[in-house]
Amino acid sequence: MKDFSKELSFKTSRSSGAGGQNVNKVETAVTVLWSVAESEFFNxxxxxxxxNKLKNRINAEGYLFLTVSESRTQLMNKNKAIEKIIEIVNKALIVPKKRIATKPSKGQKQKRLDTKKKISEKKDNRKFKL
Incomplete structure (x- = not known):
């Protein structure tokens, strides 16, 4: 897991939801910004x-951003935002391996045909015969 948290910048804003009287006067929501193109941590x-993988989360200026307002405190939201953005970026770096198409074996083909034959015979026996 790559930790590039030194390249992150933060903005705070008023959070909606739980918080009592503080909700209208304390900025607890944290937005984390990271410039993908200017990063020195990645090649x-x-x-x-x-x-490519996170293009729907990157704005026109090239910043990947994420807003967290789950907790009542700014510090906890900041820590959660760092964790989430690192997790998102690390998931984006995973390249899935190519699937190799395989053919069914002779045994599998024979088993499939035998099953088809049994079912066909079963249905054939249900018919009314004179």
Whole structure:
């Protein structure tokens, strides 16, 4: 798991939801911003992967952003935002391995045909015969 948290910048805003009297005066929601293109932590190939897989989360200026307002405190929201953005980026870096198409074996083919034959015979026996 790659930790690039030193490249992150944060903005705070008023959070909706639980918080009592504080909800209207304390900025507890945290938005984390990270410039993918300017990152020195990843190479060009990795940046390309991140930009392709997370293009719906990256804005026009090239910033990947995420807003967290789950907790009542700014510090907890900040920590959660860091965890989430690192998790999202690390998932984007995973390249799935190519699937190799395989053919069914002779035994599998024979088993399938035998099953078809049995079912056919069963249905054939249900018919009314004179």
């Amino acid at each position: 060009e190939y990795q940046k390309e992967l991140i930009q």
